[in-house]
Amino acid sequence: MEHKVLLQLRHECEQHNAQLVAVSKTKPVDAVRDLYELGQRDFGENYVQELVDKATQLPVDIRWHFIGHLQRNKVKHIAPFVSLIHAVDSESLLEEINKQAQRNHKTIDVLLQVYVAAEETKFGLHPDELLTLASIICANPNRFPGVRICGVMGMASFTEDEEQVRREMKTIRGTLDDLRAQCPEWAGHCVICSMGMSGDYRVALEEGSTLLRVGSMLFGKRE
Numbered sequence: 001m002e003h004k005v006l007l008q009l010r011h012e013c014e015q016h017n018a019q020l021v022a023v024s025k026t027k028p029v030d031a032v033r034d035l036y037e038l039g040q041r042d043f044g045e046n047y048v049q050e051l052v053d054k055a056t057q058l059p060v061d062i063r064w065h066f067i068g069h070l071q072r073n074k075v076k077h078i079a080p081f082v083s084l085i086h087a088v089d090s091e092s093l094l095e096e097i098n099k100q101a102q103r104n105h106k107t108i109d110v111l112l113q114v115y116v117a118a119e120e121t122k123f124g125l126h127p128d129e130l131l132t133l134a135s136i137i138c139a140n141p142n143r144f145p146g147v148r149i150c151g152v153m154g155m156a157s158f159t160e161d162e163e164q165v166r167r168e169m170k171t172i173r174g175t176l177d178d179l180r181a182q183c184p185e186w187a188g189h190c191v192i193c194s195m196g197m198s199g200d201y202r203v204a205l206e207e208g209s210t211l212l213r214v215g216s217m218l219f220g221k222r223e
C-alpha cells in the first residue's frame with residue numbers, strides 16, 4: 001500500500017528536520033494500524049480515554065502524543081502510555097505530571113503551550129508568563145524531577161490571513177529560542193517547537209517548526 005500524502009509530508013519534514021505526528025483523534029484503531037504499517041510511529045490524541053484505548057490495543061513501539069487540553073485528574077490515566085504531553089500550561093499540571101511520572105518510574109517529556117491566537121478560547125500561556133514559569137522551574141531543578149521540559153507547543157489562529165499565521169508562528173518559535181537562552185541547562189533536550197496542522201503546516205515549517213501535528217490531511221475529515 002502507498003499513501004501519497006504521508007510520503008509527501010515525510011519528505012517535507014525531512015527537508016526541514018521536522019518530525020511528523022499523525023493526529024488520529026476520533027479515527028479507528030485500524031486507521032492507525034494502516035499508517036503504522038507504513039512506518040509511522042508518532043500518533044497524537046486529544047482525548048484521554050481514546051488514547052488509553054488505542055495504546056492498549058496497538059503495538060507498544062508507538063509513541064503517543066497527548067496534544068489536547070489535559071485536566072489534572074486525568075494525568076494518571078495517560079501517564080503509563082504517553083511519550084510527550086504537548087499542552088502544559090500551569091504549574092499545578094506540571095506538579096501532577098511529576099507525581100504520576102514518579103509513580104510510573106519514568107520521566108515524562110512535556111511542552112509548554114504558548115498562547116498566540118486571536119481567539120479567546122484557546123488555552124496556553126502568554127510568552128512572558130511561559131518564560132516566568134520556566135525560570136522558576138529552571139531555578140529549582142529538584143522540584144519536578146519526573147518532568148523534562150522539551151520545548152513549546154502552539155496553535156496559530158484559524159484564519160485565511162497567512163501573514164497573521166506567520167506572525168503568530170514567529171512568536172511561538174521565538175518563545176522556544178528565548179526559553180533556550182534563559183535556561184541553558186536545558187539546551188540538550190529543550191528543542192521542540194510543535195506547531196503546524198493540516199491547514200498551515202507549510203508556513204509552520206518555514207517558520208521553524210520541528211514537529212507537525214497533522215490529522216485530517218492524513219486520515220480524512222473528522223465527523
Ligand SMILES: *Cc1c(COP(=O)(O)O)cnc(C)c1O
Binds near residue numbers: 025199
Ligand atoms: C486536531 C488537532 C490537530 C490536527 O488538526 P488537522 O487540521 O486535522 O490537521 C493538531 N493539533 C491539535 C492540538 C489538534 O487538536
